[in-house]
Amino acid sequence: MNSDIERVLVSEEEIAEANRRLGEQLSQDYAGKNPLFVCILRGAAMFMMDLIKNIDIPLEYDFMDVSSYGGENTVSTGDVRIIKDLDTSLRDRDVVIVEDIIDTGFTLDRLVELFNTRHAKSIKIVSFLDKPSRRIKHVHVDYNGVKIPDEFVVGYGMDYDERYRNLPYVGVLKQEVYSTK
Ligand code: PRP
Ligand code: MN
Numbered sequence: 001m002n003s004d005i006e007r008v009l010v011s012e013e014e015i016a017e018a019n020r021r022l023g024e025q026l027s028q029d030y031a032g033k034n035p036l037f038v039c040i041l042r043g044a045a046m047f048m049m050d051l052i053k054n055i056d057i058p059l060e061y062d063f064m065d066v067s068s069y070g071g072e073n074t075v076s077t078g079d080v081r082i083i084k085d086l087d088t089s090l091r092d093r094d095v096v097i098v099e100d101i102i103d104t105g106f107t108l109d110r111l112v113e114l115f116n117t118r119h120a121k122s123i124k125i126v127s128f129l130d131k132p133s134r135r136i137k138h139v140h141v142d143y144n145g146v147k148i149p150d151e152f153v154v155g156y157g158m159d160y161d162e163r164y165r166n167l168p169y170v171g172v173l174k175q176e177v178y179s180t181k
């Protein structure tokens, strides 16, 4: 295990299991709809690529990069900036937003509002992790992998200062790593 990690919160086996379960459910719910999966960069990239391998119906996907935090702040400001927009029109599409984690809910709240103005036919959310204890904006999560307590997690796409995204599991970062910076 990486020496900066205090303990594993979601193991590779648990990740695979969650992806199988979510993939099966989404395959049923979106059969015949040609859904558009929208991956929110960068954190959700690893999750989305695993998830869609477990979906056995036709679908399309696209990527969007948004930033929810202003500058050096570690506290969410509720402001969501578009860094890279979608190339695909959302009009009359069944959209599935793919996120790695929902924390305060600001990112998804703003995205759902934005996608509604683009006339999507339906908008649903799949999030690998959910940290309900930190929620400020209520967001309905349609498909959730794992609910986690309020801890500083990295890995499986999630970073601290752009590191640890490539860990194949979700781990709790040792406090000394982020307190000595
Ligand atoms: C993280 C995470 C979600 C968002 C959740 O992304 O991947 O997208 O924050 O937080 P919220 O519910 O409080 O809005 P981040 O902005 O750190 O970018 P990244 O995915 O590129 O790491
Ligand atoms: Mn993100």
Ligand code: MG
Residues within 6 Å of the ligand: 043, 159
């Ligand atoms: Mg981040």
